[in-house]
């Protein structure tokens with residue numbers, strides 16, 4: 138599974154994502170007042186919401202598990218003054234994130250590790266806080282939470298942005314996302330048990346499906362039109378087919394998934 142995820146994010150298609158979404162590799166948050174915001178601005182807002190939920194002090198150590206190209210980690214380090222280790226399975230992302238931290242003058246606070254989130258190369262109880270920001274569905278929830286629990290100190294806050302399966306989810310959809318984006322989704326109702334089994338106390342879950350899903354496809358289409366030249370430069374062959382696949386996938390995900398933010402405390 139991890140090798141497939143690395144191949145996905147190292148591919149030209151995987152590298153294109155952050156260029157289109159403001160260096161983020163997650164979806165966005167919209168509401169009535171910000172319905173006009175483009176994908177990048179809404180992704181930035183979702184990162185701000187995650188930062189708002191995070192409890193971490195200046196100089197404390199934070200782990201960003203599945204860190205993309207480091208944009209959320211950089212925003213967090215700037216906002217809270219903490220030190221952040223990000224881990225990603227993609228060498229492209231690890232190198233890009235490291236370069237971005239250096240360009241921001243934050244290389245003393247941010248460190249990006251190329252590695253597997255199921256085997257984080259750190260001692261037990263290293264970190265004062267952490268998050269999975271749209272990444273845990275690639276890893277397998279139970280195993281990823283157990284490993285997060287191992288590296289977090291008792292009392293540390295863990296925040297999770299996750300796509301949740303809806304009751305209407307089809308077997309075809311599960312097979313499709315497993316094959317194409319190497320992902321497995323769980324229901325919001327599964328979270329209390331998953332968290333308890335991994336040694337976390339679940340503090341709360343916000344269901345923000347209505348702030349994410351209805352906007353997804355129109356905002357994606359707007360972005361693809363805006364970045365047409367960038368896309369054609371990056372994807373040399375069959376870029377139209379790739380874009381059709383993206384739209385199809387986003388529609389399929391909109392119809393089968395919700396979006397939630399969970400907060401928990403390591404016991």
Ligand SMILES: C[S@@+](CC[C@H](N)C(=O)[O-])C[C@H]1O[C@@H](n2cnc3c(N)ncnc32)[C@H](O)[C@@H]1O
Pocket residue numbers: 139142146160161162163202203204205206208209224225226227230252253254255269270271272275276
């Ligand atoms: C959808 S991206 C989200 C990136 C970032 N959190 C963000 O919000 O911009 C998923 C991330 O999870 C990482 N990932 C998936 N499986 C992983 C694993 N087993 N170990 C480490 N990272 C993993 C990918 O490399 C990628 O960085």
